[in-house]
Amino acid sequence: MLAAYAARIDPDDPVRGLEVGERPEPECPSGWTTVTVRAVSLNHHDLWSLRGVGLSASQLPMILGCDAAGIDEDGNEVVVHSVISDPEWRGDETLDPRRSLLSERYQGTFAERVVVPRRNLVPKPASLSFEEAACMPTSWLTAYRMLFTQSGLRPGDTVLVQGAGGGVSTALVVLAKATGHRVWVTSRSAAKRKRAVEELGADAAFEPGTRLPERVDAVMETVGAATWGHSLRALRPGGTLVVSGATSGANPPAELNRVFFLQLRVVGSTMGTRDELVGLLSLCERAGLRPVIDDVLPLTEIGKGLAALAAGKVFGKIVATV
Template identity: 70%
Template structure:
């Protein structure tokens, strides 16, 4: 079958180890797993980190990449794949399982014609969502959903600042916060992305570090070092900063004095549970919310999609289709 996989690591040139080629179809690792024919799969920064050797062991190479997918299971059902694989004995929130992994770390990923996943990881895909739209949900959109509603407990009417509008998580944050009745502000270095964020539903847009009209209730942070100080200064006393990534670096100035003096809450968030994914899918249908897709490309053109993601010239999600 055709697949996109990592054959080697390169911290400075991640695409050097990327291969698009025919491979033997893997088999299910044990009882409780099922085969899914992949119709669409979306890219995440996790895939680039894997090619840099972060979160993926050398002895696991070659490894089929990809966390997210939508497709058809062995019984002919249209499904969305939840990417977090927990220990079979684990009960409760899968993201808290110390033995958890994500597809493409231990088990082959979704950038292939087929993927094997635990049956419990399948969520029914509603007819209202296309395969491409559904494939955008399990990582970036689920991360945004958990950040806003589970971790930050965003309330209707609150003001949320989204740092670094443009990527998959950031665009999801804007759309979901808007759908929940929040006032949404967003920042971006790019004037074009600021205007696209406004068109997406942001009530106001700003350059990074800009002085805001007033302080906000929640800051959704995925950028890290480049925006950390601004994120802290943007919060009202008692406000919440929820962070799920640090694409600009992982060593921000802590700002401890501001955190304790203003009684700020800094909350970490990662991925999401199967139940949260099911609720996210339902929200998309009932509120007529759809993921922002930059482009769809056939699986054969995966290298072009990876190059666009690495260059940062993306607004929304990149999707590979079959």
């Protein structure tokens, strides 16, 4: 079958490690099922894998990809939940110490077919296209958990989204606005700031590090070192900083004096559960929410999409069709 896979590890130029070609059909263990893939979406996780973060040379070749929407063995349209937990685990899958994502321990979704545990399939709403549904399991699910499970926000609160333009940040803006929050964003790009306000509905957009008109109730942080200090300074006393990524570096100054003196909450957030994915899809269907899709490519051109993602030339999600 046709697949896009990590053939080599290259920390400096990750896309060079990508190949698109024929791979063996996946074997389906007991309790798992095969999905015929219609669309996938690209994530920074795929670039980290090509750099060798969480993926070793001994595991290669590894089919990349966490996200997929397609058809199950019974002909149902489904969305794949990519968090694979231990079969004996009960409760929040993201807390399972033995969890993994597709394309880490198990072959990923950038292929004509992928095998997953049966419990990892969620019905695709008829109102979402395969391309739109493929954006949900990583970026949009991460945003959903940050806002509705981890932040403690209430409708009417003000939230700052750092680094508007990426898949998670655009999802954060759309979801927060749809549920009654005031949303501010930052971006180095004037064009992205403009689009965040005019297309996504953000209430205001600022350059990174700008002093805000007032302090906010929560900050959604996916950038890391480059925006960490600003995120802490932007919070009101007792506010919450929700962290789900660190694309600019993972070791910023802690600034603990500010954290304890202002009684700030710093909360980590990783992916989301199957139940949260069900809730996200239901919200999108009821509220008519749709992901921002920057580009749609055939699977054979997925390297072009990963290169654009690595260069930061993306607003929303890049999708590949199979």
